[in-house]
Amino acid sequence: MTANPIPVWSYEEEYREHRDTILAACDRVFKSNRLIFGEEGKAFEAEMAAAHGMSGGVGVNSGTDALEIALRALGVAAGDEVITVPNTAVPTVSAIGATGAQPVFVDVRADDFLMDVAKLEAAITPNTKAVIPVHLYGQCVDMDPLLDIAKRRGLKVLEDVAQAQGAFYKGLPAGSMGDASAWSFYPTKVLGGYGDGGLILARDEAVLALARSLRFYGMEGTYYSERPGRNSRLDEVQAAILRTKLPLVAPWVKRRRHIASCYRAELGNAVCLPREAEYGRHAWYLFVAEHDDRDGMIKRLGERGILCNISYPWPIHLQRGYAYLGYRHGDFPVAEAKAKRIFSLPMYPYLYDEQIRRVIDAVKEVSNG
Ligand SMILES: Cc1ncc(COP(=O)(O)O)c(C=O)c1O
Incomplete structure (x- = not known):
């Protein structure tokens, strides 16, 4: 091995340049007396929603949770089928399985590794409830024909934007086109946190409200569950850091x-x-x-x-x-x-x-x- 290897990814230089801003964001949170569900998380959800023309955002603990909770909030449940691709990160598929639904695959295009939308319709059955286009490696799936099929066949569309922050499709930002989009802020991502994090953006207020409840033990107020739910939160420190990195x-x-x-x-x-x-x-x-x-x-x-x-x-x-x-x-x-x-x-x-x-x-x- 030669000296000074070049890693496939590193955040060392980023931290060197932005250390003061990042530490100031952490300090702001530590002094706020609010480490979970505070102003930073709310502001980040709103900023992401505004940047992508969606009605609102729900911060969660990871991209995997964002996919699972968004699917549930879109109505996916045991017995349903959800279509995606076999060449994605495992979490796209594990999240489908976690809802009780069956993952169904369609193959990808040879020239850009993205879902071959021409093969989508053949994979739809009476049980198909949703499709997850994965904007793999930073590039958007061909969304117009996909959205057209989804509309005709009554399917929900959840964009997996974990790898495509900052990408565009015909002038529209990735994550702005489906019924909802699931984001990961795993540190390597284009917009990466300094730890785990994720976010759901959605168009429909009812989907957002359900996602908000599902990430909080199924509660709407406190200490009373309306439905079985989880704990999955984007903490204030990550939200504050992500806000400094969004621009x-x-x-x-x-x-x-x-x-x-x-x-x-x-x-x-x-x-x-x-x-x-x-x-x-x-x-x-x-x-x-x-x-x-x-x-x-x-x-x-x-x-x-x-x-x-x-x-x-x-x-x-x-x-x-x-x-x-x-x-x-x-x-x-x-x-x-x-x-x-x-x-x-x-x-x-x-x-x-x-x-x-x-x-x-x-x-x-x-x-x-
Ligand atoms: C395409 C894709 N979907 C989902 C995820 C899951 O995100 P996370 O690692 O934040 O759970 C990742 C990242 O790991 C990903 O690359």
Whole structure:
């Protein structure tokens, strides 16, 4: 291993630059005498809702909880089916299972890893209640045809925006198009907290009220449950930190787009490059390339101090935890083929120009074996 390895992601430089603001936000919370359900959380929910043209927001403990609670608030329950893709983070699917509903998959497009909306209709049954488009790697699913199908077939649409903060679809921000959207503020995300966090945005006040109750033991007031519920809260410290970072999403996405354009300009002969769909603006949460000898590439890049990752090495339907769904090898050939070829290059706004150069030179050098 060389000195000064370049990680696939780091927040060290971000913290160095924004330390004073972040610590001031924490201090404000600690002095407020209100660590849970205070002004910071309420303000963050309102700011996120306003930024995405939704009626309101409900802060929760994680993106996984945001998905599960949003599904329940949209009326998903045991016996229903919810359609999504097999090449997503496990939590998209575990959240469906946690509601008692059955996850159902459709395959993805070969050129951008996103749900192949042309295959959606064939997966709908009388039990289908909702669809979760996953805006994977920072890029939006083709939402117009998806919303059209959902409207015709009476399905709820929950956008999984965990990876797509700052992305756009035909001028609309990711997370503003469905009946609801589920956000994760896991630290690596484009808008990441300094710990766990999540948020639900929704259009309908009744959905928001139900989500608010479900995250608070099913209560509407105190000490009396209207329905079985959970404890899932976005704490004041995380909300205060996220508020300081929200205005930085746009400049940070600009920087991510610059890094992606550098990679794309020079690496076309070395790897199979990711595509940016013409209808949108990629936020480049991850820069996912393909190579026939993916594992060899990662090893040789690692030896040169370029640390890569695989998101994700196993499609969900081939993982033991999801064998109960009854899918088999070959059911989703595109997702299965991609899982063997994909790897992520370092990507975060604080990647310096000389580090970008090192990544590019190393990928070129090792791509021919
Ligand atoms: C696509 C996707 N959905 C959901 C989640 C779950 O978010 P969290 O880790 O905050 O529970 C993640 C992130 O891990 C994700 O990448």
